[in-house]
Amino acid sequence: MEREQLIERKIGERMRRRRVELGLTQEQVGQVIGVSYQQIQKFERGANRVSAARLILIAERLRTDIDWLCGTSDTHPPPGGRITRDAWADRTPDAAIQAERAALDLVRQFAQIDQGSVRSALGGLVRAVVERRSSARRV
Template sequence: MQRDQHTLERHIGERIRRRRAECGLTQQQLAQAIETSYQQLQKYENGSNRISAEKLYRLGRRLGVPTNYFLDGFEDGEAAAEPGHTARERAMIELVRSFGDLKAPRVRVALAALVKAVAERQA
């Protein structure tokens, strides 16, 4: 049972980290929003500390997701995500965030065409 608890806590922490990154928030910004220290938020995100229902609720409200979002993908004591999946998602989030910062429409169109061509060649 102890191992399953830590697995669940790590899963919830990864879901918090992922959603925080999607929202473009730093740990400091999110910690302030839920009235905790950024060190405590770090412990939540790496799964070393258990998070209360109240904090989970506050996180959901601040991150714009229902509370059950943090449990999605957790089945039978194991996280459903494949190894390396979170690193790929982080790279995609960063790419989208940077793409949105591009000012020139022609550059965005050209870059989108390049990414599409590379992806099609790998298929």
């Protein structure tokens, strides 16, 4: 088997492993990165090549890094931060892209704040909002 095919197979195996760890379906991952579940199946089998841009999206969505996904690192990403199926089901590709753009814009603006106390206060505010939302869901 050619080296390229071995690499594609390794990427596919690790994609599947990580997707299963996170409790996601092929359809959910495909929907968020903008491909069909059939394409995810082909990626996972190593039947189709994953473009560099798509590989970056997949690594981001599966909360891992490209080195591990490609098999150049054996340091496995921690399984923490489990994504719920509902959180993925509600995200269309357009909504996911808009959310990413907004998050990147927020990070850029946050980085421009010179005062550490202001950055710390804003971080505390965000944590409080997230915790309050999480506790409201449990009720």
